[in-house]
Amino acid sequence: MENKHSGTVGVKKIAQLAKVSIGTVDRVLNNRVGVSEKTKAKILKIIEELNYQPNIFARRLASKKKLRFATLIPKVSEETKYWEAPLTGILQAAAEIKDFGIEVIPFFFDQNNKTTFKESTSKINAEEFDGVLMAPMFEDESIAFIEQCNVKKIPLVFINSDIPGHDNLCYIGPNLYQSGYLSAHIVNYISPANKKTLIVNISREIDLHHHLLRKEEGFRNYFEESGSTNELTKIDIQQTGYAHIQQKLTEQLAKDNYDVVFVTNSRVSTVAKYFEENNIKDVKLIGYDFLEENINHLKNKTIDFLICQKPQEQGYRGLMSLYNHLVLHSTIEKEQFMPIDIITKENYQYYSN
Amino acid sequence: MENKHSGTVGVKKIAQLAKVSIGTVDRVLNNRVGVSEKTKAKILKIIEELNYQPNIFARRLASKKKLRFATLIPKVSEETKYWEAPLTGILQAAAEIKDFGIEVIPFFFDQNNKTTFKESTSKINAEEFDGVLMAPMFEDESIAFIEQCNVKKIPLVFINSDIPGHDNLCYIGPNLYQSGYLSAHIVNYISPANKKTLIVNISREIDLHHHLLRKEEGFRNYFEESGSTNELTKIDIQQTGYAHIQQKLTEQLAKDNYDVVFVTNSRVSTVAKYFEENNIKDVKLIGYDFLEENINHLKNKTIDFLICQKPQEQGYRGLMSLYNHLVLHSTIEKEQFMPIDIITKENYQYYSN
DNA sequence: TATAATTTCGTGTACGTTACCGTTAACCAA
DNA sequence: TTGGTTAACGGTAACGTACACGAAATTATA
Incomplete structure (x- = not known):
């Protein structure tokens, strides 16, 4: 009866089988330095065999790591309230991932004013963010910002419109x-x-x-x-x-x-x-x-x-993609096209944006 | 420097302020017996003042409580594969809430055979489930089952079609x-x-x-x-x-x-x-x-x-409603109508069921 | 060869909550 | 008074992971 919880596989079990301490197991799991190739391979093998899945609750409880995401979309204007929806989606996602130690800070720009866009991007660039969601409305200015993010290895998500051929995490929006x-x-x-x-x-x-x-x-x-x-x-x-x-x-x-x-x-x-x-x-x-x-x-x-084209969901899924990429390390689809919904007098009441 | 983590409010902090042990706080939190009205009121007041929100991660980590949900939908037949989609949604939700200690057990029946429906309901009735999701296709038989669940106080979710005027948690499906x-x-x-x-x-x-x-x-x-x-x-x-x-x-x-x-x-x-x-x-x-x-x-x-009408989402949201109700204690909308989507040759490729 | 530098690893504590076991004190009956 | 019962509460070991600290082992340098 060495291990009473022989059912669940955790770092403890892995350490036990590999005849090392849980500290070492922890190091290979979070691929930190300080473990020889030999023991690393051994531990990795055991992890593979046991199909170890880290306990997200324990992880979150123990971790004090915080991530900061920035979002950059047009501000809601009198001209069009379109951007209310993506913002709602963003805030919804922000609320959901808040408990996971993620802070979301929204930035805005004026659709009719390139300068405000540039100002926002440089603000974002000045602070240190771990991920950025943006609507790349102005092509040249967006490309400049993309370059800056790529240098810093900050993942970037586009919503609503795409700038193809540049290295970003994904695009979420209409075809x-x-x-x-x-x-x-x-x-x-x-x-x-x-x-x-x-x-x-x-x-x-x-x-x-x-x-x-x-x-x-x-x-x-x-x-x-x-x-x-x-x-x-x-x-x-x-x-x-x-x-x-x-x-x-x-x-x-x-x-x-x-x-x-x-x-x-x-x-x-x-x-x-x-x-x-x-x-x-x-x-x-x-x-x-x-x-x-x-x-x-x-x-x-x-x-x-x-x-x-589900603008709200664009905002929601955009932030969630950053979260999934950075926290869950899951692979993100590069182009996520939204459904093309047809709204008429008869079905608008049940439409969810 | 009595409490170094003075930022987070937890049972410890509450106990400290109320001059009781965390055990007592735990009792009032989970409204168990064994605490006097006086101290209960005091603790409740502090909880209110601090706007205490229990840490779901710590809770899940420490709790060994398990919930079991049953689902009952038609089996996928050669005649129609419609029910593949709700099942997919159900399985997706099941995977997501698995880590939260919830086990989902699917039951099926033959759309052309009332007896198989009755057999399944009595099976579900025999085992002890904490929540049930079902497609109430046969009216009389469904009503009988609803009564049984109501007696046992088991929350019931309907998808795809409704039987109005009976006490269930909610209906999720088309209008x-x-x-x-x-x-x-x-x-x-x-x-x-x-x-x-x-x-x-x-x-x-x-x-x-x-x-x-x-x-x-x-x-x-x-x-x-x-x-x-x-x-x-x-x-x-x-x-x-x-x-x-x-x-x-x-x-x-x-x-x-x-x-x-x-x-x-x-x-x-x-x-x-x-x-x-x-x-x-x-x-x-x-x-x-x-x-x-x-x-x-x-x-x-x-x-x-x-x-x-998004059959997959019906299954997904159905299970999630049970989860939200039973675990998160959030209020559930009684009638959740699905959007009415129009699919043509030009937009089917982007449709998500 | 001795010592320093560096790599590799083990230990301990903390995270906030749950659940159980123990303790205390109050009460009542004999 | 004693014994027994019970309500009210305290204390604490888990849960699985992260991380800092320091020890040990290995390698490099003198």
Whole structure:
């Protein structure tokens, strides 16, 4: 009866079998220095054989190690409340992993102001963080920051939009191309052949544009591939004030009669507002994101479909990926595409962002 | 420097402040007997003031308490693999809470055989379980089992379909009515006025029928409420063999030309097979569930839309609800409706069940 | 060869909680 | 008074891991 708890395999059991102390076992487990290759191999072998799984509770209890994560996303503005959702997800994850000794410190920037982005990245760079979650909206500035993190070996997670070809832990967000492609499919269903579709891009910063362009590409390619006879027109509206949008829309809608309008982002509510004010009812409207104002227009039947990509879950899973990587050492999928959800008047009530 | 860890509030600190031993504190914490009302009140007051939160890691490490959950769902059959998904969710949750001292034991029954259901419930009743998750498919038999559990104060979670008006912990699953309603909405979009729609019920056991009837009700009500001019016809096919379904469909389709066929459950793939064999291409087909055979027909474009309600998550959240209730003592929402997801050829690849 | 430097390893304590065993004191009956 | 019962509480050994400290063994240097 040497070991009364012969059922559970722990450091004690391993040490016993390897004829060393638990201190030594501990060293190889946390691959610290100070153990000869020979005994290390022996211990590793036993660990393998017993399929040892460390007790996370005991580990957490004994460890006083703390990790600090930084998050960097756009601040919630009057213009769009889209970023409320990812923030909620981030805070939710933060609450869950708090007990595991992880502190999450959120940073924000103004989507219309590159400088605020740069300021935040340098703040993050100045303090010492163990992991960073960010929405890499400005390409050049993001790449510069990525380099800094790579030098310091700080894992980086992207959400919402990707900057491919750079060394980060993972990307969690939509497959933009596919999401535009799906929208086109819906358009095709609801408006049969020989109809006219207007694509509307509303975005101030050109930097964010590649994001929208990918969607547009998917949208257009669907029609090409399916040999559709639908006619596509596109306008870019580079100012986000209502007056300007109003004017642009009036100009455009005077030119032709469109059957469907596809707005490439969450600004679809602005177009809906315009439709309602001008009593336009026979034009189908499709846009993006589960925002209160959008949902209201969905209820009104002004907006017909919303495409949504679980922004809250993006924030949640982003932080969890850092946690899983750093604490649990599990392998993280490099590209985690969100589902492409179709929201209508009939199912929005049960949608979870 | 009496207490070096003056930062963390634990039993030790509480005991110190209340001038009692930690044993006494432990007794009031786990409201065991053996402590006078006076000291109990004093300790409770301190706990309140310090906002003491027990350390779950220390608790788990020291506690040898075990909980046992039973799950009861249909077994995966050749007829339909639907129940694979909830089972996966159950197993996933089981793996996650295993370390917290919870053992999950799955039971199964044959959807076409009430006796197997009763056998399983009495098995569960015989052993002592601390919580039960079930798909209450047979109404009377389920109610009998509910009574038994209520007597023993065993919390019960329903998934996939509900039996309202009985005392259970919660229901996690679709809002069936709304899901039929949504389907009707889609039908309405893809086939304009004055079209003919065929509703197809394929189900052997009449007991399961109320499940399908609720969907049909939602479906019909949509058309009524929207004053649609579409014409609805319905057939019930009470044998699930292909030959029989084939014959019934042939009979029905001879009667009229339908524009849309709505199948009220996952058997839609059978109809799709029939369509393909008979080269029927101009009829839109809508059905339920993210199953491999259904997805294949979605790819073929034989099926146009699938409605899906996250069966895997139902299993997962069901077990988690038991855990949250019994271990974390958190309050559980009585009705947890799943999102109503619309799956098409373009977004199925990113769907998570 | 002796001594210093370095590597390798063992021991002890702490983490916060649980659960059990022991102790004390109060009470009642004989 | 004594003995017995019981409510009320104290004390403490686990649980499995982390980590600091120091001892021992090995290697390098003089």
